[in-house]
Amino acid sequence: MQSKDRSKNSGSLVFQVGESLRQSISSGQYVPGDKLPSEAELTEAHKVSRTVIREAVAAMKSDGLVEVRQGAGIFVLAPASLLASSRRIDKARVSSDLEVLEVRAPLEIEAAALAAARRSPAQEEAIFECHRQVLRYIEQNESIREADLALHFAIADATNNPLFRQHLEFHGGAVIPQSRPVPDPEPAEQTAYRKLIHQEHEAIVMAISDRDEEAARNAMRDHLRGSQIRYRDLLRNSRAGSN
Known part of the structure; x- marks a missing residue:
């Protein structure tokens, strides 16, 4: 039972550790180059x-x-480096993200259906809490990446088949592409994008809560298909812009 509890809470632990490290950087405890x-x-x-x-x-x-840095450690990036990297689209990274999305789709679609059939009341509440956390970060205009990842982990856990979670963990951070994969997004555009993701999540979460397997399957399919379409559009636009 203890091992199951640890697995169920791992997604939120990732979120908590990430937030702690981010706060250490934003507070100046660690500065660029540290x-x-x-x-x-x-x-x-x-x-x-x-x-x-x-x-x-x-x-x-x-x-x-x-x-x-391999063999050296983890280093804080300078804001200038972040700004410079945000001004261009890394086509290789976007292509890689798209490949991960394509691999995720069949397994996560089935995971959503199994979660609807098998979730316990505690697992349902964990899914709802992760969903609420995504909205909190949207309202605070902060990255939803880790809360998004925690939600997908919670859904995987609700299948009560550990292989679904292991599949997500295998891909690590690549499971959830960055919030909006475009250079220098406008704040309003970023917020609108995050709200769209939240709405897609809402359909999945409610179907799981209602124990509607087919609706959960369809909602997860729509969510992942939407992500794939957005990434293909991004690649298409980047190719057109380079011509």
Whole structure:
């Protein structure tokens, strides 16, 4: 029973560790160029597994907050580096994100249906809480990446088949592409995009709550298909712009 509880809470632990590290950076405890504590030190400080630390760092790396230097450690990026990287579309990264989305689709569609059939009351509440957390971050105009990831973990956990969660964990931070994969998005555009994701999540969450397997399957299919379409449009537009 204890191992199940740890698995169920891992998504929220990733979120908590990520938020703690982000706050340490935004508060000036760690400035650009500083090296963050090692994985072992972070594991001990936060009393979590290395998998949780790696997922939290992967999400921060994808958001351009840190870089991982092989054999050297985790370093805070300078704002100028973040701004420069945000001005262009990394076509290779976007293509990679699209590939992950395509692999996720069949498994997560079935996971949503199984979650609708099998979820316990506690698992249902965990899904609702993750969904509420996404909205809180939208309202605070902050990245929804880690809350989004926690929601998908909660749905995977509700299948009561650990292989669904292991599939998501295998891809790490790549499971949830950055909030809006475009250079220098306008705040209003970013918020609108996040609200769209929240609405797509809403359909999935309500279908799982209603124990409607087919509706849950369809809602997850629409959500992941929508993400794929958005990424294909992004690649198409980037190719047109380079001609």
